[in-house]
Every structure is written in structure tokens, then in C-alpha cells.
Amino acid sequence: MTLAERAYLPAIFQGLSITMRHFFKKKPTIRYPEEQRPFSPVFRGLHVLKRDEQGRERCTACGLCAVACPAEAITMVAGERKKGEEGLYREEKYAISYEINMLRCIFCGLCEEACPKAAVYLQADKMAPPRFERDEFIYGKDRLVEPVSPDNRSKRGIQLTEEQAQQLRTKVDAQLA
């Protein structure tokens, strides 16, 4: 070793200057709950069961998504639409229950591709959140079906007047009751 190397000090100052440069560097940390990393536009997150333009559930419980699912995460029970339920379900057949086990699901999106009625989608902006209990990961229709609201509809291009929206709200409330 040369004298400079044996004296340690030049190397130490070099090291100190390197760490000091890092001290003032911008930190790449994302402080999660306050700050969120934007999702990729093709991100496949939490599922949603879509409604059509009139707020009826699109799903007809054909079972193609369950067949397509490589993780066998989807189960459903089909039922027949009764008279007077035309405002609720689009076709004569509908899913009485529709459950996705988020612990099994691998978020591959094959259910979305398999669906002939454009009913199931994986949202690009929402994740399946962590939970404490296993059964909380089984998402039923209560958490999967898109909520009905006038605001939801207007997003899809149908402009409602305030009066129409109020009418729709009472109608939906009556149906849900």
C-alpha cells in the first residue's frame, strides 16, 4: 500500500463525501397511506360486476368465468328471474350468489376475457385490500356488484337532469327495499 492508502484518511474522506451526497439525494420512498404510486393502466385489481345502462346486473350466471378461472376462485349459483324483477337483472337468468375468493384469485383477468356479457371486470385502480380474517377475503355480490347511483350512470354518458336523477333514486331505493 502507498502511504496515502495506509494513512486511511483520504479513503475515509472519500467515503464520507459519497455518503454525504446520498444524504441530500431525493428519496425514492413513497409514504404509502398518504402517497400512492399511480397504477399502470393495464393493472388488474379488484373485480367488479357491472350493471348495464339501466342499472340492471349484466351477469347471467353462465359460469364461463368460473370455468376459465385457473385458480378456481369463482363460485356462483344461478337462478331464474321472476316477474317484476326485470329492472334488476338484464336476462332471464341471473346469479343468486356470486363469490370470488381473493386468496385464491391470481388476478390473471381470464374471467374478464371469458365473460360474454361484459359483466366482470378487474378494476385498474383498486386493489383487494389486506384483511385479518380468511372469510373476509370471500367477496360476495354485496361487495362485487357495482353500486347503483345516478352519478355512476352519468359517468357512462347518460346525462340526467336533477329531476330524473331524483326519480331514479326513489326507484332504486324502492327496488332495494
Next chain:
Amino acid sequence: MLELPALGWQSIVIFVVFALSLLIATYCTYAERVIAAFLQDRVGPDRAGPYGLAQPLADAVKMFTKEEFFPSGANTALFIFGPCLAMIMALMSSAVIPFGNVLSFGTNYFFLQGIEVNIGLLWVFGVVSLGVYGIMIGGWASNNKFSLLGAVRAASQNISYELAMGLSLIAVLMISGTLSLRDITLQQSMPGEWHFWNIVKQPLGFIIFLVCAFAETNRTPFDLPECETELVGGYHTEYSSMKLGLYLFSEYVNIFVASAVMSVLYFGGFNFPFQYELRDWLVSSQDWTLAGAQNLITILGTVLFFGKIFAFIFFFMWVRWTLPRFRYDQLMRLGWTILIPLSIFNILLTGGLITFGVISEVPSWWLN
């Protein structure tokens, strides 16, 4: 100077210094984590309170509520005594450090210093070298070979580096001619000359002292007594709960004291550049009383003294997260074959410079 109020004042100062040492040591744990994080491109703890400032409190609660574990075969009394001794010795040494000049109210003068003794420097070094007994006793009482190895390393390391440290101090004593920390500080306050600080006269001595201070406080790159990669946790392997906390705490208190001593010995203590010009300017053109102006520069000096201490603490942490640990034989070689000869050379150099009149033995204005 009044005798009885002075005694009361001393106990207040000692209590404040005690509380401050603990507070600074507490926040050193936070600072260490944040500085480590920043040096590694992270942000560090920021969840507990604003900017994570409540983190030390959370850590303390964690430490106090953890299980107290006594290893089988351990000497229980000594096992408890070890961390207590380490902590007591760490806290005792700050009693003699002059944290500020004098405050005057009417005819009463108050020195911002716990105890002014004419052997202040000896006191600090005596107490600091006793601190190794805390580590020795704790490591030995644990009945664990790794603890014992750590303790033995701590003892031999501290003894080896105390030699070089003491020798580098002798050079300071040669130019100051006193062991009183207050006198050493005041000698560095030559009116109008900020460069009167001892670092200008003793650059080599300062570097030796700095390196030895790292070794004495068991900090990286000389943290061989707790060497995680070889000795599990070193001397505190078997310790848990607040007894471990006391060991870690005493390390930070030691860093605080070492920083204070370095500021006093080499960086002018509570003196700051142009303090007398500031005082004279306040008195002559701002209509301040002399006592008021002196009180102001005393307070400013104390604040700046703490600034110097914090700068040194930052430097301790900066070095810790930059340098890797020495190997044990490298440590011993550095201590015995480099630092001790260098410090002896420093003594000779200082003696030569004094003899040939380049630097004065004791500042001439001090003797008048």
C-alpha cells in the same frame, strides 16, 4: 460570588445537564435512525408523531414493557449492576463540562457549569475509563462466551486507545497549562481572533483524539465489543428490556460527552467568533448595559456550544454509516503502532513549537 445561592444554582445546573443528557441521548436514537436512513436514500421512522418525533417515546415504552430475561447461571446482582454502572459513569462525566460562560444578575454571578474543578479534564477521563467496567461486569455476569468475548474486547480496546488519547491530551495541556475545562475554554477566547481555537494549534492532536473518541465510545468503525457479525450482540447479547436500553443509552450519553469534550478542547467551547466585538458594539452603539450584553453572548455561546456538540454527534453517526468495522488485529495495530507513536510525535512537535516560540505555552494575555 455568593456561596449559598451558588450551591443551589449548581444543583439546578446539574439537574438540567442530567435531563439534557438524557433528552439528547433519547433523540440520538431517533437521529441515528433518520441519519442512517438519509445516508441510505431512505426516509427513516416517520410514523410516530410529526416526522416520527415521538419514536423515542415509543421505543422507550417498548423497552420498558419487554420481558426481563436472566440467563441461567448468570450472576444476578452483577448482571443488574453492569448496565447501572455503565449509565451512571456516562452521566457523571458531564458535570464538569462548561456549557456556557457567566450569567450576571445584579451582584450575583451564575456559571453555566455543574462543578468547576481545577482537574476537570482528569475527572472526565477518570469517569469515562470507569465506564468500561459497566461493560466488563455485564459481559462477565452474563455467563455467555460471546458476552465475555465482547467484554474482553471492550476492555482491551479502551485501555489501548486511552493511551493514545491521554498522550494527545498532553499536547493540549502543554499549550494551556491547566486541567480546568473552563480555563481551557476561556483561553481560546482571545478577543478578535476566532482562530485562537486549539484546533489551529493542535490539528494532529485533534485527529488522534477524534479517532480515540470513536474507539472509547465503541462506535463504528471500532464497535468490536458489540460486533453483530461475530459476537451475536457482544457484551449485551444476554440483555433484554430496559437493561439493554441502558447500555444503548449510555453509549449515546458517552457520545454526547465525547462531543462536548472535543468542542471544549479543540473548538473553543462556548466561544464564538467576534463575541467581544458583538458585546462592545451592543454596549457602545445600542445602549446595552455591559452585563446585559455579556448575558446575551453567554446565551448565544451556550446555544452555539450545543450546535458544536450536535455537529460532532452528527459526525459520529455519519462515520458510523460510512465505514465498515475494523478487524480486531487491525484495531490493535492502529492503536499501538500508529496512534501512540503519532501522539508522542505530536507532543515532541508541540514542545518544539513552544521552544521556538511559534505557539506560546500559555496565552500571554491569560497570564496578565
